[in-house]
Amino acid sequence: MPGIQEAVRGAGRALLHLVVGAAVAVVSYLFVALVLFTAILTLLVVGAGVLPETVLLLRRVASFERRRVGEWTGRRIPEAYVRLEGPLRERVRQALGDPGTWRDLRWLVAHFAYGLLLLYAGLLVFCVGAVVDGLWCGVLRRPALVLPVVSRLADVDAAWSRALLGPAPGARELAARVTELTESRAGAVAAHGAELRRIERDLHDGAQARLVALSMRIGLARRAYDKDPDAARRLLDDAQDQAEEALAELRHVVRGIHPPILTDRGLVGAVRALAAGSGLDVAVRDDGVEAGGRAPAAVEAAAYFVVAEAVTNAAKHSGGPRAEVRLARTERGLTVRVADEGRGGADESGGSGLLGMRRRVAALDGNVRLSSPVGGPTVIEVELPCVW
Ligand SMILES: Nc1ncnc2c1ncn2[C@@H]1O[C@H](COP(=O)(O)OP(=O)(O)O)[C@@H](O)[C@H]1O
Ligand SMILES: [Mg+2]
Numbered sequence: 001m002p003g004i005q006e007a008v009r010g011a012g013r014a015l016l017h018l019v020v021g022a023a024v025a026v027v028s029y030l031f032v033a034l035v036l037f038t039a040i041l042t043l044l045v046v047g048a049g050v051l052p053e054t055v056l057l058l059r060r061v062a063s064f065e066r067r068r069v070g071e072w073t074g075r076r077i078p079e080a081y082v083r084l085e086g087p088l089r090e091r092v093r094q095a096l097g098d099p100g101t102w103r104d105l106r107w108l109v110a111h112f113a114y115g116l117l118l119l120y121a122g123l124l125v126f127c128v129g130a131v132v133d134g135l136w137c138g139v140l141r142r143p144a145l146v147l148p149v150v151s152r153l154a155d156v157d158a159a160w161s162r163a164l165l166g167p168a169p170g171a172r173e174l175a176a177r178v179t180e181l182t183e184s185r186a187g188a189v190a191a192h193g194a195e196l197r198r199i200e201r202d203l204h205d206g207a208q209a210r211l212v213a214l215s216m217r218i219g220l221a222r223r224a225y226d227k228d229p230d231a232a233r234r235l236l237d238d239a240q241d242q243a244e245e246a247l248a249e250l251r252h253v254v255r256g257i258h259p260p261i262l263t264d265r266g267l268v269g270a271v272r273a274l275a276a277g278s279g280l281d282v283a284v285r286d287d288g289v290e291a292g293g294r295a296p297a298a299v300e301a302a303a304y305f306v307v308a309e310a311v312t313n314a315a316k317h318s319g320g321p322r323a324e325v326r327l328a329r330t331e332r333g334l335t336v337r338v339a340d341e342g343r344g345g346a347d348e349s350g351g352s353g354l355l356g357m358r359r360r361v362a363a364l365d366g367n368v369r370l371s372s373p374v375g376g377p378t379v380i381e382v383e384l385p386c387v388w
Contacts, residue, residue: 007144318342
């Protein structure tokens with residue numbers, strides 16, 4: 001009888017799924033009584049110790065069901081519970097406050113009904129199917145007709161359990177957000193480390209080297225002072241040059257950390273200064289960015305570097321005569337938009353400026369949108385979340 005063995009086996013597997021499901025339903029239903037019972041006792045403080053344990057047991061049953069459904073459908077159901085820890089009162093509070101507890105209970109009540117119902121339906125279909133498909137496949141040599149319905153019933157069981165036991169959509173978004181924040185925090189730590197190393201290198205190679213040379217010159221000049229005053233003067237002249245260079249180096253390093261112009265003139269003033277020095281015709285528009293206080297220093301510095309890079313790119317690569325910078329304050333933070341009228345085709349893999357911009361912004365949990373079709377124009381929009 002072609003197909004019938006296969007059909008019976010498939011239906012048998014589905015039936016087994018339903019049988020186990022119904023068994024879970026019956027066993028777990030005892031929990032409703034147990035949980036209610038201990039909840040009442042908890043109110044009277046007598047049985048408080050049992051409640052967290054009962055909730056943990058309930059979680060195990062629900063976990064078993066999640067695994068079972070995961071195996072049947074081939075898709076895991078993620079699990080999310082509040083951890084129960086600390087003194088008893090705390091654990092009782094956590095157990096009752098965890099939405100997971102109520103989700104499990106809701107599933108448990110519903111599953112008692114549909115688990116048993118689907119099992120009855122499955123048994124009935126299986127018996128009918130065994131007879132009908134026996135004739136259908138055996139005599140008429142057609143594929144099984146009724147037995148596969150048992151599998152569909154098991155599918156229904158799995159789908160309902162999944163809907164009831166899966167995390168709420170909000171929780172899923174939250175989990176994704178946590179992952180994102182973890183990544184951006186790791187990025188921030190890495191960026192911070194890289195920044196420290198860069199500053200250390202700049203100071204070491206620049207100002208420090210010049211100060212060492214300066215100190216040597218002064219030592220030589222002191223020794224030459226009595227015997228050869230002319231040589232001493234020359235050495236002191238050199239030393240003065242060196243001191244000025246060291247100062248310039250230091251200014252450069254400081255500018256790279258937090259541009260002093262931000263402190264002096266604020267973000268809008270600093271951006272206007274950038275625009276004026278860019279060699280392009282740059283219009284700066286600010287929508288009340290500094291009306292109600294200033295953004296955090298790190299955000300202002302990032303915004304400043306974004307504008308500096310984007311405007312430099314517009315001048316260097318776009319070929320257009322004009323650009324526009326818009327700074328705006330939004331509910332989420334600060335947005336920066338730089339647009340030019342040039343040829344477009346900006347490519348992050350073509351240099352380090354745009355990539356550096358993206359990293360700096362990502363470290364503050366912000367995001368960069370770059371639109372630069374060939375033929376232009378190039379628009380860079382950056383969002384920097386912050387509290388004002
Ligand atoms: N505004 C722009 N208009 C046209 N091309 C651009 C623009 N900005 C960047 N590009 C292109 O993208 C590449 C990468 O930019 P970037 O990462 O800033 O590197 P860099 O400026 O150091 O070359 C540039 O080399 C340039 O070819
Ligand atoms: Mg660049």
